[in-house]
Amino acid sequence: MGLILSGIAGCDIVTQITAFGLTMAFGGFWYCSYMISYLDMSPEYAGTLIGIASTVSGVTGFLTPIFVGALTNKKPTFGQWRIVFGVTIILLILNAIVYQFFTTADRQNWDDDHHTERVKRWREYVRRFFSNEQKRTKEKENDSK
Numbered sequence: 847m848g849l850i851l852s853g854i855a856g857c858d859i860v861t862q863i864t865a866f867g868l869t870m871a872f873g874g875f876w877y878c879s880y881m882i883s884y885l886d887m888s889p890e891y892a893g894t895l896i897g898i899a900s901t902v903s904g905v906t907g908f909l910t911p912i913f914v915g916a917l918t919n920k921k922p923t924f925g926q927w928r929i930v931f932g933v934t935i936i937l938l939i940l941n942a943i944v945y946q947f948f949t950t951a952d953r954q955n956w957d958d959d960h961h962t963e964r965v966k967r968w969r970e971y972v973r974r975f976f977s978n979e980q981k982r983t984k985e986k987e988n989d990s991k
Contacts, residue, residue, distance in 0.1 A: 850931070856924060883951060884896050884899070887952070887957070
């Protein structure tokens with residue numbers, strides 16, 4: 847909604863600021879909803895999933911300036927910026943459709959509990975090892991006195 851308003855606002859600075867403010871506000875709502883999906887799909891590997899998705903989505907960080915520069919370099923008009931906003935709107939809508947139809951909140955079969963159990967056993971082993979080591983150190987100190 848904010849990008850559409852920004853595309854038709856022209857040089858009105860108050861409308862532009864309002865439009866981008868709305869865009870960022872709605873982006874915040876969207877961000878919260880899809881970030882929780884990683885945790886729903888795989889509590890054990892949510893961080894890894896976020897890392898992979900962020901790496902893939904980071905490609906836009908260098909493709910977008912190339913695209914915008916190609917459109918606005920020789921002819922920085924409102925029409926060219928409307929094309930930029932239009933492409934952005936289309937990509938956001940396509941992204942929302944793909945997310946709506948293909949994302950699930952069900953826990954995935956590759957998210958195994960065995961890994962969690964191994965980590966718990968390892969932590970218990972390390973805890974016991976260091977508590978025994980502290981006991982041995984205290985015993986040696988007492989023996990040397």
